[in-house]
Amino acid sequence: MATVLIKNGTVVNHFGRQKVDVLIFGEKIAAIGSEIENIPEHTQIIDATGKYILPGGIDPHVHFHLGTPAGYSSDDFISGSKAALAGGTTTIIDFVTPIKNESLPVAYEKRLADAKGCFCDYGFHISPIDFHEGLYQEMSHCVENLGIPSFKVYMAYKSSIGISHEILEKIMVMAAHLNALVTIHAEEGDVISTLQQQYIMNGYDEPIYHALSRPSSVETDAIKAAIALAKITKAEVYFVHVSSPDSMKCVVDAQLEGYPIYAETCPQYLLLTMDKLKGSFEQTAPYVFSPALRDANQKDALWEYLMNGSIQTIGTDHCPFNLKGQKELGINDFTKIPNGAGGVEHRLELMYTFGVLTGKITLEQMVSLLCFQPAQIFGIKNKGILTTGYDADLVIWNPVGERIISTKTQWQQCDSNIYEGISVTGKVETVILRGEFAYKDKNHGSVSGNYLKRELLG
Ligand SMILES: [Zn+2]
Structure with missing residues (x-):
């Protein structure tokens, strides 16, 4: 050796x-x-x-090779994991999302095949997308035998993978019983659908309406509802990609009451604003992802929660799509633009440059957010700390x-980069x-x- x-x-x-x-x-x-x-x-x-x-970075939130109506996201497990490594991330947690009527274990087997050839270490969260007979047994199998103790649920995307509050409560009860974590994409899907329909009906079809149909209140309301259910069910909850200070306020209140509630945010919500959605379709479509970008005041206030330790982790929600052939499918209808952007290779350099060098967080805090806490919260053994053994x-x-970050030098496979031109x-x-x-x-x-x-x- x-x-x-x-x-x-x-x-x-x-x-x-x-x-x-x-x-x-x-x-x-x-x-x-x-x-x-x-x-x-x-x-x-x-x-x-x-x-x-x-310590090698652990990104708790990436989507490689994600199937959508616009085709697969532009990074597969090979190009995505190469990008991760080049950015100092040695472990990623991706997702298993079953298709309709598919059991969790079957979906897991398929996903494992997708991940073949991955260059970095990887784990999965798994998503119940409905409630059916036998779901508890499937979830139990995931925890006991597949090494997946975290269930990801979507409160948005109700027409495909999203679930209702009632089903969320049931999943929380089962997860609590299994001592597993419920990770939540918190956005009220019904409110979003209504707003989207109104905008499209009135001819407002540009990318900016993606953000306007998903105001921060749809996130905050979903977080409030999920926390209320977590209190009843005693579930341990992790909110992915929290984008607004109002949402964080709710999280902190619950944390202070002693509930096991964790929050993740992503570099895009700390560094970019809604202004990125003003311009031509080509300029703005890369910035269509969910939750949407916020205004400058909200962005600055989100940092406060990072600095004071209320936010536990930084994930990237890495999920790029090409402008050509993918994002452009929504040129006349923002609801048809596949949601997502890449970032897995930039997490460390962005947090070092804009967190550590600005004096907002210490190097130790950065390591906690990028390495230690993701290992701790998600139960990744023997990683996240540099120590003997x-x-x-x-x-x-x-x-x-x-x-300078540039599409020309990036490892991710995508014809755009939301951090283009930023100096790190x-x-x-x-x-x-x-x-x-x-x-x-x-x-x-x-x-x-x-x-x-x-x-x-x-
Ligand atoms: Zn995601």
């Missing part, structure tokens, strides 16, 4: 940073310290002077140097996944990802 020694870097964990060396043996971290002894002969040495060594998943981060500081130099070089000097290694069976802690 290969051994690697990373010398002279600063190891950053969520609890602090230290200038120490890291010895990797096989897939694991064998030692961390300033005077590591008994270093085997032929150990490969990496000098990390002036660099940070971060844990998986040797790590990123050598050079904090010096600037670059720092770069991912080397990424190690379970002891093997997964990305180095802009090249990917041949290491392949493992499917991770998860188990929630306590």
Whole structure:
């Protein structure tokens, strides 16, 4: 088994940073310290002077190869996982979404086949899309045998995968019984449908009406309703992609009352505003995703919740679609634009540049949001911390140097990039996944990802 020694870097964990060396043996971290002894002969040495060594990123929210009426999202598990690694993410959690009348275990088997060839480690959340006989047994099977203790439900998209409040309550009861987590896309689907129909009927068909038909109140109302149900059912709840401060206020109130409620946000809601939806179809369609972008005041207020620790994780909701042939299907009707944008490769550089370098969050907080909390909340064993005995998943981060994000240099497969033209500081130099070089000097290694069976802690 290969051994690697990373010398002279600063190891950053969520609890602090230290200038120490890291010895990797096989897939694991064998030692961390300033005077590591008994270093085997032929150990490969990496000098990390002036660099940070971060735990491999865990993105708890990505959609690779997602089927939609506009075709599959433009990244499959291969291109998507390469983008993830290039951005310092070594583990992703994707989704299993059954089609109508398909059982959860059957959908899982199919999804596992989709993920074949994934370059980074991966797990799944799984979505009950209706309530049917035997659902509890299926959910139990997911938790007990498939390593999927998190159920994702959609309160929006009622015509396809979304569920009613009544079914949400039933799923919460079952999840609580199974000690599993309910992760929620919180937007009131019926209100959105009504607003969409009104806009389309009156000839308002441009991308900006995507945002106007999904005001932040539809998110906040859904979060309120879901929290009320969580209190009754005692379910543990994780809200994905929270986009507005009003919604966060509800989350924080419940957290303060002692309920196990977690919140994720995404870089797009911290960095971009609705102004991106003003312009031509080609300029604006890439910014059609849900929830929608908010105004500048809401964006700034969302940061406060990140800074004070009320938000636990940053996911990307990575789900790009090409303008050509996909987004353009909605040129005369914004409701036909596939919802989604890419971001998996930019999470670390964006949060470092706009969170850490601006002094809003510390490096340790960033590591907590990107690595530690996703592992902790979703039960990913031996990852998220750089410590002896844990998986040797790590990123050598050079904090010096600037670059401009561009479609021309991105790894994701898409003809646009919502962060186009943004200047970021720092770069991912080397990424190690379970002891093997997964990305180095802009090249990917041949290491392949493992499917991770998860188990929630306590
Ligand atoms: Zn999503």
